[in-house]
Amino acid sequence: MVYLGSRVAFRCIALNSSPPVTYDLIGDGGVLIATYTDYEGDQLAPFFMKASATLEGSYHCKATAGGRTGVSKTIKLSVVIPPSITIVTSEPSPPVVYEGSRIVLSCNVKKGTHLFYTWVFNRKELTSSTTPFFNFTGNKLVIGKVTPEHAGSYYCMAWSMVKDIRRFSSSTEVQVIVKVYASKPYISLSIFKEGASYRGNVTCWSTRGSPPVNFSLLVDDIEVGSVTVPESLAAWFSVSVVPELDMGMARCRVNTEVQELMSEPMSLELVPVGGDVKVEVQYLFSPYSLLAAARLRCHIGRGTFPYVSWFLNDTVLLPETHLDVIIHPIQPYYILADRRRTLILIKLDPEVSGYYRCRVSNSYDVSGEWVESAAVPVQITDRILNSMPPATSPTETPTSLHISTTEVISIAFCCFVLLMLAVGAAIVYKMFDRKQDHTNITAANSSSDAFPLFTSMSQLGGQQIDASSTDCDDLNQTVEITV
Numbered sequence: 501m502v503y504l505g506s507r508v509a510f511r512c513i514a515l516n517s518s519p520p521v522t523y524d525l526i527g528d529g530g531v532l533i534a535t536y537t538d539y540e541g542d543q544l545a546p547f548f549m550k551a552s553a554t555l556e557g558s559y560h561c562k563a564t565a566g567g568r569t570g571v572s573k574t575i576k577l578s579v580v581i582p583p584s585i586t587i588v589t590s591e592p593s594p595p596v597v598y599e600g601s602r603i604v605l606s607c608n609v610k611k612g613t614h615l616f617y618t619w620v621f622n623r624k625e626l627t628s629s630t631t632p633f634f635n636f637t638g639n640k641l642v643i644g645k646v647t648p649e650h651a652g653s654y655y656c657m658a659w660s661m662v663k664d665i666r667r668f669s670s671s672t673e674v675q676v677i678v679k680v681y682a683s684k685p686y687i688s689l690s691i692f693k694e695g696a697s698y699r700g701n702v703t704c705w706s707t708r709g710s711p712p713v714n715f716s717l718l719v720d721d722i723e724v725g726s727v728t729v730p731e732s733l734a735a736w737f738s739v740s741v742v743p744e745l746d747m748g749m750a751r752c753r754v755n756t757e758v759q760e761l762m763s764e765p766m767s768l769e770l771v772p773v774g775g776d777v778k779v780e781v782q783y784l785f786s787p788y789s790l791l792a793a794a795r796l797r798c799h800i801g802r803g804t805f806p807y808v809s810w811f812l813n814d815t816v817l818l819p820e821t822h823l824d825v826i827i828h829p830i831q832p833y834y835i836l837a838d839r840r841r842t843l844i845l846i847k848l849d850p851e852v853s854g855y856y857r858c859r860v861s862n863s864y865d866v867s868g869e870w871v872e873s874a875a876v877p878v879q880i881t882d883r884i885l886n887s888m889p890p891a892t893s894p895t896e897t898p899t900s901l902h903i904s905t906t907e908v909i910s911i912a913f914c915c916f917v918l919l920m921l922a923v924g925a926a927i928v929y930k931m932f933d934r935k936q937d938h939t940n941i942t943a944a945n946s947s948s949d950a951f952p953l954f955t956s957m958s959q960l961g962g963q964q965i966d967a968s969s970t971d972c973d974d975l976n977q978t979v980e981i982t983v
Contacts, residue, residue: 501577501578501579501580501614501662501663502551502577502578502579502580502662503551503579503580503581503582503662503665503667504551504552504553504579504580504581504582505550505551505552506550506551507548507549507550507551508548508549508550508551508555508577509546509547509548509549510525510546510547510549510559510561510575511544511545511546511547512525512536512544512545512547512561512563512572513542513543513544513545514563514565514570515542516542517541517542517563517565517566517568517570518541518565518566519538519539519540519541519565520537520538520539520565521537521538521541521545521563521564521565522535522536522537522538522563522564522565523535523536523537523538523545523561523562523563524561524562524563524564525547525559525561526559526560526561526562527557527558527559528557528558533547533549533559534547545561551577551579552579553579553581555577555579556577556578556579557576557577558574558575558576558577559574559575559576559577560572560573560574560575578614579613580613580614580660580662581611581612581613581614581660582611582612582660582667582669583609583611583612583615583658583659583660583667583668583669584609584610584611584612584669585609585610585611585669586607586608586609586610586656586657586658586669586670586671587608587609587671587672588605588606588607588608588654588655588656588671588672588674589605589606589608590603590604590605590606590674590676591603591604591606594677595674595675595676595677596676596677596679597646597676597677597678597679598678598679598680598681598758599645599646599647599648599678599679599680599681600645600646600647601645601646602642602643602644602645602646603642603643603646603650603676604640604641604642604643605619605640605641605642605654605656605674605676606639606640606641607619607639607640607641607656607657607658607671608639609658609669612658612660612669613660614660615639615658615659615660616658616659616660616661617636617638617639617656617657617658617659618656618657618659619634619636619641619654619655619656620654620655620656620657621652621653621654622652622653623653626641633650639656639658641654641656646676646678647678648678648680650676650678651676651677651678652675652676653673653674653675653676654673654674654675654676655670655671655672655673655674656670656671657669657670657671658670658671679710680708680709680710681708681709681756681758681759682706682708682709682710682713682733682754682756682759682761683706683707683708683709683761684706684761684762684763685704685705685706685715685752685753685754685761685762685763686704686705686706686707686752686763687702687703687704687750687751687752687763687764687766688702688703688766689701689702689703689750689766689768690703690805690864691741691770691805691862691863691864692864693864693865697740697742698741698742698743698770698864699738699739699740699741700738700739700740700741700747700768700770701736701737701738702717702736702737702738702739702750702752703734703735703736704717704734704735704736704737704752704754704763705733705734705735706733706734706754706761707733708733709733709754709756710756711729711730711731711732711733712728712729712730712731713728713729713733713754713755713756714726714727714728714729714754714755714756715727715728715729715734715735715752715753715754715755716752716753716754716755717737717739717750717751717752717753718750718751718752718753719739719747719748719749719750719768720748720749721751723753724737724739725737739768741768741770742770743770743771743772744770744771744772745769745770746767746768746769747768747769747770748767748768749765749766749767749768750765750766750767750768751763751764751765751766769804770804770805771802771803771804772802772803772862773800773802773803773805773806773860773861773862773871774801774802774803774871775800775801775802775803775871776799776801777798777799777800777801777858777859777860777871777872777873778798778799778873778874779796779797779798779799779856779857779858779873779874779875779876780796780797780799781794781795781796781856781876781878782794782795782796782797783795791848791880792848793844793845793846793848794844794845794848794852794878794880795842795843795844795845796810796842796843796844796845796856796858796876796878797838797841797842797843798810798840798841798842798843798858798860798873800841800860800871801871803860803862805862805863805864806839806841806860806861806862806863807840807860807861807862807863807866808839808840808841808858808859808860809840809858809859809860809861809870810840810843810856810857810858811856811857811858811859811875812852812854812855812856813854813855817834817843817856833845833846833847833852834846843856843858845878848880849880850880850881852878852880853878853879853880853881854877854878855875855876855877855878856875856876856877856878857872857873857874857875857876858872858873859871859872859873860872
């Protein structure tokens with residue numbers, strides 16, 4: 501193998517031949533390339549040429565001396581053209597695909613022969629052993645099912661090698677974009693007061709997807725708004741709402757190049773807070789049957805956007821406004837959940853004992869009227885903390901008792917041992933009872949030799965027996981023992 505433009509030397513020799521010796525260098529198809537004559541004998545016949553693309557092929561020598569001819573073995577000459585002007589092309593083009601699709605990158609050169617290829621992804625060399633999800637075929641890099649992790653910059657290097665000399669040509673970087681399918685959109689509604697009226701802010705969003713996406717708002721299946729967001733997965737729409745008036749069913753629609761998805765329907769009805777409000781207490785126990793927490797739920801009669809505030813002994817427990825957060829920090833032993841409707845006491849000690857109540861207002865107008873519940877007691881003492889789950893009261897739901905697997909196995913084993921003890925005691929008692937009966941029967945038989953049972957029964961067959969006689973008493977005694 502030689503690089504294009506290099507100097508090539510073929511040398512032929514026929515040892516022990518009588519001079520003069522004539523050498524012919526012959527190429528493919530028997531074409532005579534050159535001739536050289538050795539007049540001294542045992543001298544190399546050199547043939548020098550400059551490597552060109554047309555020089556590639558098979559060569560051999562023919563030697564003629566004293567009327568005899570000999571032919572050498574054949575040598576194949578490869579002329580290697582170094583790579584130049586390397587570019588990466590993609591299928592599809594441009595290299596923008598959705599997850600799960602197939603993409604093929606090709607490393608193409610304007611000139612070059614006998615080439616090898618190396619692929620680089622995000623500045624790291626790819627190999628078949630370290631990257632099993634890539635398939636290398638000739639000058640192509642194939643990804644059967646792309647994932648978001650395959651997105652990034654790719655470039656290739658085409659190279660050739662003759663002996664220890666390498667010639668390289670690198671392409672520019674190509675950015676592969678992997679788009680994510682959009683997820684089913686969600687819809688939510690928030691209310692704000694605008695003067696004497698109210699307006700609703702409808703939020704449409706998806707948790708997955710690749711921007712840009714188009715969001716539309718439909719009310720009763722009629723599109724009332726549409727917007728294309730270039731860099732996010734959320735959009736907002738303003739709608740009119742009237743308290744106590746059903747404004748219809750709203751749904752969000754998301755459109756991409758390949759998808760159209762709809763959210764679940766949501767009612768635009770605005771129901772003010774009202775009705776009965778009450779607090780329900782539930783005690784939670786650890787797997788070791790120890791009191792671990794208390795959960796208080798504020799049940800609201802009606803209201804679509806309630807705001808809940810909690811009180812302990814007529815003192816506000818948690819902040820009611822953002823300003824209150826600065827004045828009264830949230831205590832570390834309280835947790836709010838379910839949009840403030842659930843209060844969880846995670847640090848149980850006498851300090852949190854007292855009377856709890858909740859009051860509710862409309863979240864969009866906290867300056868309006870509040871609806872309050874009755875106060876319910878929560879008493880935490882050392883005895884309760886270390887006791888088994890107590891019986892429930894009218895304001896408490898049934899407590900949850902958790903038993904671990906180890907405890908279940910222990911209880912089952914104890915029950916099994918008790919059962920075995922009971923069975924063993926019954927067997928021992930039965931053995932002693934039979935032994936006692938055998939003793940009584942033996943004694944009775946020895947004392948009634950003058951009045952055998954079977955003989956006495958046959959003799960009494962036609963006689964009247966006086967119940968007060970001694971013989972009747974003996975007979976009754978013998979019959980009873982026998983039975």
